[in-house]
Amino acid sequence: xxxxxxxxxxxxxxxxxxxxxxxxxxxxxxxxxxxxxxxxxxxxxxxxxxxxxxxxxxxxxxxxxxxxxxxxxxxxxxxxxxxxxxxxxxxxxxxxxxxxxxxxxxxxxxxxxxxxxxxxxxxxxxxxxxxxxxxxxxxxxxxxxxxxxxxxxxxxxxxxxxxxxxxxxxxxxxxxxxxxxxxxxxxxxxxxxxxxxxxxxxxxxxxxxxxxxxxxxxxxxxx
Numbered sequence: 001x002x003x004x005x006x007x008x009x010x011x012x013x014x015x016x017x018x019x020x021x022x023x024x025x026x027x028x029x030x031x032x033x034x035x036x037x038x039x040x041x042x043x044x045x046x047x048x049x050x051x052x053x054x055x056x057x058x059x060x061x062x063x064x065x066x067x068x069x070x071x072x073x074x075x076x077x078x079x080x081x082x083x084x085x086x087x088x089x090x091x092x093x094x095x096x097x098x099x100x101x102x103x104x105x106x107x108x109x110x111x112x113x114x115x116x117x118x119x120x121x122x123x124x125x126x127x128x129x130x131x132x133x134x135x136x137x138x139x140x141x142x143x144x145x146x147x148x149x150x151x152x153x154x155x156x157x158x159x160x161x162x163x164x165x166x167x168x169x170x171x172x173x174x175x176x177x178x179x180x181x182x183x184x185x186x187x188x189x190x191x192x193x194x195x196x197x198x199x200x201x202x203x204x205x206x207x208x209x210x211x212x213x214x215x216x217x218x219x220x221x222x223x
Contacts, residue, residue, distance in 0.1 A: 007166065008223070009108060009168070010108065010161055013110070013112050013114075014173060015112050015121055015124070016052070016195070018194055019093065019096055020091065020096075020128065022124075023048055024044055024089045025088050026047060027042065030074075030078050033076075033077030034063075037074060042062065052173075052174040054147045055117060059071045086120055094212070095212055099217070103216075111161065112137070115148055116141060117142070118140030119140070136161055137160065139153055139157050149176050149180040155184055158184070158186075165184070165185040169187055170186045170188050171188070173192075173194020173196055173201070174194070189219055192209050192211045193212060
């Protein structure tokens with residue numbers, strides 16, 4: 001095992017658009033929920049503009065204003081459908097498995113902290129990354145914690161793993177991820193391969209933006 005020569009002991013990740021390309025499965029489940037209620041459906045690109053903040057946000061903004069009170073029915077339909085179809089086409093991004101194993105080989109602890117509903121996040125990781133000890137914690141959105149960018153989820157995970165703010169790095173692909181890390185007092189690396197792109201993340205204030213996962217190793221070595 002290569003020794004961890006950096007100051008980081010914990011790398012925490014967003015999930016959608018960061019570790020895995022989940023867009024097609026999210027869009028398909030959302031569109032099936034919308035169509036069942038007679039609403040218009042969206043392209044994958046249209047759905048990409050709705051995701052990242054929360055399922056509530058996505059469903060509220062997917063319905064027209066004159067039928068806004070039906071967003072809860074869309075949410076319920078989406079949650080039920082997505083639970084069965086969340087890994088139909090979803091796969092890790094290229095280089096992501098190699099990055100995760102390289103970080104673990106250095107003795108760095110890995111965690112996922114995401115606005116994806118907790119049962120969905122845990123099921124996806126069990127399916128795509130069956131190695132039981134790869135992630136020390138997978139924490140998704142639940143009633144116990146407010147959604148990001150409120151830092152509570154990230155603070156709880158970091159503290160439970162015994163790491164300081166200075167020892168923790170957060171990766172994400174959205175402006176909400178940049179703000180999430182900032183609110184938690186952490187350094188953030190933006191994932192340019194995700195749903196918003198490098199220019200957007202730089203504008204959002206990410207201190208570092210990388211174009212492919214393995215580039216994180218150099219960032220860690222030099223921070």
